[in-house]
Amino acid sequence: MAARRRPIWEGVTRSLRRSLQWRVVAASMALSTLALVGVFGYMSLSVGQNLFETRRDEALVEAVRASGEMQQIFDEAVTATLTSGEVDALQDRALDAVTGLIASRTSTEYAMLRTDRQGETLLQMNDVQSQAFDTDLLSTELRTAVADASDTAPYYQSVRLEQGGGSEPAIMVGTTVDVPLAGRYELYLQTSLQSTQATLGFMQLTMVLGGLALIALIGLITWFVARMVVGPVQQAADSAARIAAGELDVRIPVRGDDEVATLGRSFNDMADSIEVQINELATLSTVQQRFVSDVSHELRTPLTTIKLAGDVLHDRREAFDPVAGRTVELLHTQIERFERLLADLLELSRFDAGAAQLEIEPTNLVRLAEGEIAALEPLAAEHGSELRLVAPGGHFEAEVDPRRIRRILQNLLGNAIDHGEGRPIVVTVDSSSDAAAIAVRDHGVGMTEEQASRVFDRFWRADPSRQRRTGGTGLGLSISRDDAALHGGWIDVWSRPGEGTAFRLTLPRAGARAVVSPIDLPPAEEPPSEAPPAQAADDTASAPIALVDPATRTTTEEVER
Structure with missing residues (x-):
């Protein structure tokens, strides 16, 4: 697998290194991705926090309202019971009221627990809770805060409910109810936030899909824009390479009056100037090579004659006086050097003309x-x-x-x-x-x-x-x-x-x-x-x-x- 990934990665790296257009597209998409991640991340956190706070406030208001209504029901139930003398029926009537009140609420899970550290009361009521309510989720801090509250102000904590092999977010809201003749009880309402979580998840999925589509659109737009800019530059590079290869008549087509058109006209003017100068230099070089070659060839004939005469004098140098003999030796040496110089010049002219084989x-x-x-x-x-x-x-x-x-x-x-x-x-x-x-x-x-x-x-x-x-x-x-x-x-x-x-x-x-x-x-x-x-x-x-x-x-x- 690593052997397969390496050529792909090397191919991508090579393409980015060789193509300015793809580098611009890749940079635009990368920066756009970072920007969208930051913006969408902030939006997701803000919306999620807002949804949670809204649902929490609803749960708190609902808990306060339920606590007040239950307090009224208990007060009326105790008064009616005492008047009729049916004290034993107080708990049944109170529980029926609690069940009816909670069932009418959106939060179907509830618990009514007797507050600890209370003395003996005339009426003893058992704790009441719905079947799905898990009292283990109630933290000690929450129960202590609710029990010590001097009024019916609600307290809450966030929890996660285990449902069908998974979990879902929920909020526990606690408040107090004073039951006459029975003491203080803690009322807890369990509100599920699954619908809120589903709304947030749908919004995040929508943002992710929309972000991917936006990044792809940005990449496509960047590719077209970069193509408009890089295309003429690439054309200029290709034309420059062809001119360097010897195609001096290559020019860039010019359209419009914008900066790219100005670049094309400047390039064509430069190419015209280079063509003229290269042609002049080529002509001058050809003339110089022909001159050196012609001169070297033309000098060979008189040099041959001079060399023959010099050899004759050099062979008879012993017959001359010392000064003339030394002069003949110098003449012979310089003729040989002249001959080597002509041979070297001819060889250089072959190299310059590209005729050496x-x-x-x-x-x-x-x-x-x-x-x-x-x-x-x-x-x-x-x-x-x-x-x-x-x-x-x-x-x-x-x-x-x-x-x-x-x-x-x-x-x-x-x-x-x-x-x-x-x-x-x-x-x-x-x-x-x-x-x-x-x-x-x-x-x-x-x-x-x-x-x-x-x-x-x-x-x-x-x-x-x-x-x-x-x-x-x-x-x-x-x-x-x-x-x-x-x-x-x-x-x-x-x-x-x-x-x-x-x-x-x-x-x-x-x-x-x-x-x-x-x-x-x-x-x-x-x-x-x-x-x-x-x-x-x-x-x-x-x-x-x-x-x-x-x-x-x-x-x-x-x-x-």
Whole structure:
């Protein structure tokens, strides 16, 4: 049962959270219910109290009248009896009078009880009560108050009568009668309030049914009113969503001159302005992209010629004087940098135009990382940095574009070498059933939080004065971020001044949801491998490269076997 109720309750909660109209209806009905409960509760109490007081007053008046009439009957009966000398017949005549008097009243239950603590009297009369009268309902307080009264003022108490397995309210009214020659007697009349209770119950039922109908009517009216207000707002929200999706010609129909119509006209004016500006920006962006692409393509032809001439001069630089030879070297370096800059600009123009495409194939990320580390090994050795590869093990193979992943890793390793201050650089490769990740961690100068927030901006450098050996176009990290996004992944950065920097590339697997990167940021520090470093193919000495599995402490060669 609880399992069934939960989806219903969750569905209601979801509807209230997503719909302003239903929230307004629910709030109106809830507040109306509280107001009606308060008003009807007060009315029920007031009417019930009034009905009780009215019936009580009637019972008190009836008791006083009955007491007076009975007192007169007893006085006349005693006088007639004494005159005729029939003293023995006094009780019978008095009881007949009492029975006839009570029977004529609306209250059919009665009791006439002799008051306690009286002396001997000439006439002894027995207590008289009707069959249904229950003397146990008379409280001691009521009998004491009636017996001690100095006059015939009535006293009452509320009681409940057990009738047919149920109970009904009633009122007991007591007063006194002085019987000549017999003493004081207490007269009690029992008045049922069942009819009054039935009247009150009918009134309460009528109020409850009327209240429910009123609440339903209020909810219906609120729904229509809210619909009149929320409908245009919902239409505006839908139109805004369609405009955001690219349907710039969507507009809201406007009718009337009220506030909602003013909102619609303002929205349409805003949409017109946005459409004009977006079209202008789209045109400008297209022109800029075409310009960059055209310039890059046009520059390739003269650059190729310049590069050929520069290569010829660079090959013969030993024949020139030192100044000319150094000039040729600088020319060769800048031509190469210019060529890389053109290639980066062309790549950015493809990303901006949405023309970049992936060439997916199964790739072992560990082998890919090994290859890039081996390619940059000489440069790392020049800077005094040791390159380490840490691979904890797992699902290393991934469906990626290896060319783009290599480019990302080249950029990250190049930055680590340039800013690593000659300290070890750790490349961590790990994966899970949901994602694969590569992290590059250096222990160099690091960056501030503000610098780290801008590290992916185009043409931005944390330290423009630092000498770079791996390119330096200022576009590498921006292109790397776009390459990661093209795979559906992302690049995170962690950096602390004086502690170094860590970049982490995360690539979700197809169909994975709520992806968590398998590598922490910064990656956990791993001790260097005790295995001998991997050697290059020609067996020449190089900076050590170690692939370490922390669980088994295996090396690259063992993994390959």
